Amino acid sequence: MTSLNTHSDPIILEMRSITKEFPGVKALSEVNLRVKAGEIHAICGENGAGKSTLMKVLSGVYPYGSYDGDIVYQAEVQQFKDIRASEHAGIVIIHQELALIPELSIMENIFLGNEPTKRGVIDWAEARIRSTELLARVGLREDPETPIKEIGVGKQQLVEIAKALNKSVKLLILDEPTAALNESDSQHLLDLMLGLKGRGITSIIISHKLNEIEQIADSITIIRDGKSIETLDVKADGVDEDRIIKGMVGRTLESRFPDHEPKIGEVFFEVKNWNVGHPQVQDRMVCKNSNFFVRRGEIVGFAGLMGAGRTELARSVFGRSYGRFLSGQIHMDGKDVELKSVKQAIDAGLGYVTEDRKSLGLNLLDDIKATTVSANLKKVSKHNVIDANKVFTVAEQYRKSLRTKAPSVEEGVAKLSGGNQQKVVLAKWMFTDPELLILDEPTRGIDVGAKYEIYGIIQQLANQGKGIIVISSELPELLGLSDRIYTIFEGAITGVLNKDEASQETLMKLMTSARKTA
Amino acid sequence: MNALKKLFGGNTRQFGMIFALVALIIFFQIATDGRTLTPGNVINLFNGNSYILILAIGMVLVIIAGHIDLSVGSVAAFVGVCVALFIRDWGIPWYLGILMGLGLGVLIGAWQGFWTAYVGIPAFIVTLSGMLIFRGANQYVGKSNTIPVPADFQKIGSGYLPEIGPNIGYNNLTLLLGLLGVAFVVFSEIRSRRNAKALGAEVPEAWVSIVKLILICGAILYATYLFATGRPGTSFPIPGLILAALVIIYGFISSKTVIGRHIYAVGGNRHAAELSGVQSKKVNFLVMMNMSVLAGLAGMIFVGRSTASGPFDGVGWELDAIAAVFIGGAAVTGGVGTVIGSIVGGLVMAVLNNGLQLLGVGADLTQIIKGLVLLIAVAFDVYNKSQGKKSIIGLMFKNFGRSSELKADETTSTKEVISRGI
Numbered sequence: 001m002t003s004l005n006t007h008s009d010p011i012i013l014e015m016r017s018i019t020k021e022f023p024g025v026k027a028l029s030e031v032n033l034r035v036k037a038g039e040i041h042a043i044c045g046e047n048g049a050g051k052s053t054l055m056k057v058l059s060g061v062y063p064y065g066s067y068d069g070d071i072v073y074q075a076e077v078q079q080f081k082d083i084r085a086s087e088h089a090g091i092v093i094i095h096q097e098l099a100l101i102p103e104l105s106i107m108e109n110i111f112l113g114n115e116p117t118k119r120g121v122i123d124w125a126e127a128r129i130r131s132t133e134l135l136a137r138v139g140l141r142e143d144p145e146t147p148i149k150e151i152g153v154g155k156q157q158l159v160e161i162a163k164a165l166n167k168s169v170k171l172l173i174l175d176e177p178t179a180a181l182n183e184s185d186s187q188h189l190l191d192l193m194l195g196l197k198g199r200g201i202t203s204i205i206i207s208h209k210l211n212e213i214e215q216i217a218d219s220i221t222i223i224r225d226g227k228s229i230e231t232l233d234v235k236a237d238g239v240d241e242d243r244i245i246k247g248m249v250g251r252t253l254e255s256r257f258p259d260h261e262p263k264i265g266e267v268f269f270e271v272k273n274w275n276v277g278h279p280q281v282q283d284r285m286v287c288k289n290s291n292f293f294v295r296r297g298e299i300v301g302f303a304g305l306m307g308a309g310r311t312e313l314a315r316s317v318f319g320r321s322y323g324r325f326l327s328g329q330i331h332m333d334g335k336d337v338e339l340k341s342v343k344q345a346i347d348a349g350l351g352y353v354t355e356d357r358k359s360l361g362l363n364l365l366d367d368i369k370a371t372t373v374s375a376n377l378k379k380v381s382k383h384n385v386i387d388a389n390k391v392f393t394v395a396e397q398y399r400k401s402l403r404t405k406a407p408s409v410e411e412g413v414a415k416l417s418g419g420n421q422q423k424v425v426l427a428k429w430m431f432t433d434p435e436l437l438i439l440d441e442p443t444r445g446i447d448v449g450a451k452y453e454i455y456g457i458i459q460q461l462a463n464q465g466k467g468i469i470v471i472s473s474e475l476p477e478l479l480g481l482s483d484r485i486y487t488i489f490e491g492a493i494t495g496v497l498n499k500d501e502a503s504q505e506t507l508m509k510l511m512t513s514a515r516k517t518a
Numbered sequence: 519m520n521a522l523k524k525l526f527g528g529n530t531r532q533f534g535m536i537f538a539l540v541a542l543i544i545f546f547q548i549a550t551d552g553r554t555l556t557p558g559n560v561i562n563l564f565n566g567n568s569y570i571l572i573l574a575i576g577m578v579l580v581i582i583a584g585h586i587d588l589s590v591g592s593v594a595a596f597v598g599v600c601v602a603l604f605i606r607d608w609g610i611p612w613y614l615g616i617l618m619g620l621g622l623g624v625l626i627g628a629w630q631g632f633w634t635a636y637v638g639i640p641a642f643i644v645t646l647s648g649m650l651i652f653r654g655a656n657q658y659v660g661k662s663n664t665i666p667v668p669a670d671f672q673k674i675g676s677g678y679l680p681e682i683g684p685n686i687g688y689n690n691l692t693l694l695l696g697l698l699g700v701a702f703v704v705f706s707e708i709r710s711r712r713n714a715k716a717l718g719a720e721v722p723e724a725w726v727s728i729v730k731l732i733l734i735c736g737a738i739l740y741a742t743y744l745f746a747t748g749r750p751g752t753s754f755p756i757p758g759l760i761l762a763a764l765v766i767i768y769g770f771i772s773s774k775t776v777i778g779r780h781i782y783a784v785g786g787n788r789h790a791a792e793l794s795g796v797q798s799k800k801v802n803f804l805v806m807m808n809m810s811v812l813a814g815l816a817g818m819i820f821v822g823r824s825t826a827s828g829p830f831d832g833v834g835w836e837l838d839a840i841a842a843v844f845i846g847g848a849a850v851t852g853g854v855g856t857v858i859g860s861i862v863g864g865l866v867m868a869v870l871n872n873g874l875q876l877l878g879v880g881a882d883l884t885q886i887i888k889g890l891v892l893l894i895a896v897a898f899d900v901y902n903k904s905q906g907k908k909s910i911i912g913l914m915f916k917n918f919g920r921s922s923e924l925k926a927d928e929t930t931s932t933k934e935v936i937s938r939g940i
Contacts, residue, residue: 321793343795352793360793363786365853374783375794377776384776392717408719428794 154185301482319345419450546873584852589648594817623814627807675822696742786853
C-alpha cells in the first residue's frame, strides 16, 4: 500500500479515474470523487447515471481488480475484495432496500454478524446495554427487543444507522435514504445526519430529493452518463435546486428517437378519482385521488421519481394487481368499466409491461414461443387445446417483425439479452391486441441500439390507434417519446404538460414537489 | 454423442433418465441370469407399481405448480376403505363403488385445495395435516379392520385383458394394443416431421427419425411379446391399462392444453403468470384436487389387488411418488417436470426394487440404495442448474460448455447486491 501526503484540507476519500466496464457497456468512465473528512457529500445524477455502480465499487461489491482507477481512503490506496473488507475499514453502505431481518428484534439486527460474545456464547446483556446506547445516539425510542417488522420504515432506517455506528463507521453511505419516508421521518433522518457530522462522521448521500440535498450537503458531485461532471461547493458556489438540475440533465439530445408524426384521436380511456391503499400498511396511500386520460394514438408519459407511485398507479389500474383498491372509476370508450382482475383487464383491452422483467414479466423457464402466447392462449387454442403449429407461427412472426435476436423461437428466454427479452415481452402483449398498453420502464437495462428499436415499436403501436402509457425514470426518454406527460409525486398527480411545454427542468420541479395550486 | 443428442431431441435430461432405466434393466437382466425380463416378472412389476405411478402423475402436476402433497397415501387408504364399506354394507355394484370413490376424491381434494389455494396455507402443511386426518379417518371408519371387496372389484387391481378371438398362443388384445402403440408412435413421428417442414422449422434428418422409431417400436413390441406370452390367464394387466390411459390423458393435458400451460406458468413464476391473466388460485385448487382424485383411484386399485382394504394401506406412498417425480427431472422450485419423466422415474425405482429383490438383497440395503439414487438424481439436477443448465451430455464435455457470465446489458439491482454482500 502506498502512503500519500495529506493536504491541509483533509481528504478522507478520493476515487481517482474510476472506470468500470461490463461486457459491452462502460458503466463508469474516469470518474473522480473527492470527499473531505467530516462533510456531507451528495452525489446527484439521473437514474442509470452510474451513482450506484460507483458506490458498489467503493464498498467492494465490485472487488479490486474488476475496475480501473484507485480508491484512496484515509491516505492509503485500498484494495477491497468484498463488502466485509470495506466495512472493516469503516465504510458502511446503507441500501435503499433495507437489509434487516423482519422477524428478528432491533437488537438482534444491530448485532447481526457482529454479535458480542463471552467465551463463544452471545452476551445478550452486553448487547442490550450497547444497543440501548446506540438507539439513543440515533434518537430512536424503542425497546431493543421489538421485532423489526413492528416498526415503520423510518425507524428501520435509524436501526440501519445504529448498526453502522456499531461497526465504528467513519464513512457512511446512504443510498436514497428518504425515498420511502414521509416528511417528518425524513426530517428526523436529515437532522441525524447533521448530528453525525458534528461527531466527525463523514457521509455520502445519494438522493433524488434535491431540496434535502440543498439543505444538508456541503458539496455535491454530479454524475451524468457514467462520467463525473462537476463538484460543487454548496456554500461557496451558492448552489440551488435549479443549478443541480442543470448539471444533471445538461446532456445534448442526439437523435435517439425515430421520427414520428403523431395521429392523435379521441379520449377513450379515463381514470377518475383513483384512490389505492398500500397492500400491507393500513393507513398509507399509494395513489391519491389521481385523474388522467389517454387519447387514441397518443403516447402519454408518466414522470416521477422512484417510489413516487407510478408503478403502483399503473398496476392498480391493470386489474387491481397492486394495493388495496379504495375508490375510483375507469371509463373506456365512454362506458364505466370495472376491472377487478388481471383477466378482466386483459379482456377489456389493457396490457401492462412490467418494469421488473425478471421477477414479474417472464417465466425464465419458458422459451420464446411459449412466452409470446402466454397472455392470450385463447387465440392459439381450440376447445382449450393449444395448437402447437399456431404457437410456432405466431412466435415466428413476432420474432421477425420485432427483429428479436435469437437462433429460434425455441430458445429459452433466460438466455436472451435484456433488449431481446423486452421484445419478447412486447410481443406477448402485442399478441393480446390491447387498446391501451402500459409500458413501465420499457428500456430499463437495455442498450442504446435496442432502445431505439423499442421506441420505434411503441410509436408504431400508437400509429395503429392504440393508447400508450410510458412510465420512465429517464426524462430524456419521456420527452423524446411522449405527446403529453403527467408528473407524479408521493402518490399524487402533480401536473400535466404538453410536449411543447415540457422540459427536463419543468418536469423535475413538478416531480420533486407537492402540487402547489389546488 | 452428437448423434445421440439428435436422436433424443433437445431434452437431454429425459434422455438421461431413459438411458439410466435401460441400463438398469440390462444390468439386472444379466445379474439375475435372465430372470428380470420374464413375462411373469414384468407383469408383476407393473401390477405392483401401477398405483405408485398413478400417484406420480398427479404428484408431478402438484410439484410443477410449486407445491407438494404428503397426504396421498392416507387419502388413498381412506377412499379405499370407504369404497369397500359402501360395497359391503350398501350392496352397490362395483362400478358405482368406483364412481363414489372418485367423488370422494373430489371432495377431499376440494378440501385440501381450498386451504392451499384460497386460504394460502402452504401445501406442505395442509397435506401434512391431511396425512394425519385421513389416516385417522381410515382407521376410524374401518375400525382398523380389513374389509374384503368382491371379485368384480378386484379386477381393477389384478385383472388382465381377456382372451378374445382365435387362439394363436398369444393374448390377442395385448397384441392389438401393442400394434396400436406402434402405429401411434410411427404416425406421430411422421406428423411432427410434416409439421416442422410446413413451418420451416428444423427437420431432423431421416436416419434420426428411423433409428428413433426402430428403438421405440422395438421396445414396445418386445414388451408386447412379454405381456402376451405370460402364463395362461395373464396378459396385459388392467391396472397397466388404466395407467397407460392416464399417462396419455395427462401427458396431453400438461403439454397441449391451456390449463396445462397455466400450471407450468404458475410454478415457473407465479407473479408473472398472474400479470398475464392466469388465475393462479384456480390453478392451484385444481391441481390439489386432481391429486386427491388420483390418490383415490390408486387406493381403489390397491384394494382391488390386495382383495381387501386395511388400516395400513398406502403408508409411505407419498414418498415413493415424490421420489419418482424428482428422479424424473422435476425441479424442487416448481415449473419444471413432465408426466412421462415421472413415469420413467417411477420405473427406475420399481426396477431397482424388483431387481434387488431378485438378487436377494435385503430390504435394508434396498432402502439405502434407493435413498442414494434419489439423492444423486436430484444432486445432479441442482448441480446442472448451478452450472447454468448444462445438460448431461454437456457435463461429459465440460470444457466445451459455455460459462454463465453477466450479459452486456444487464445491471444488478440493489437487492442482488445486498444478497451478495452478506
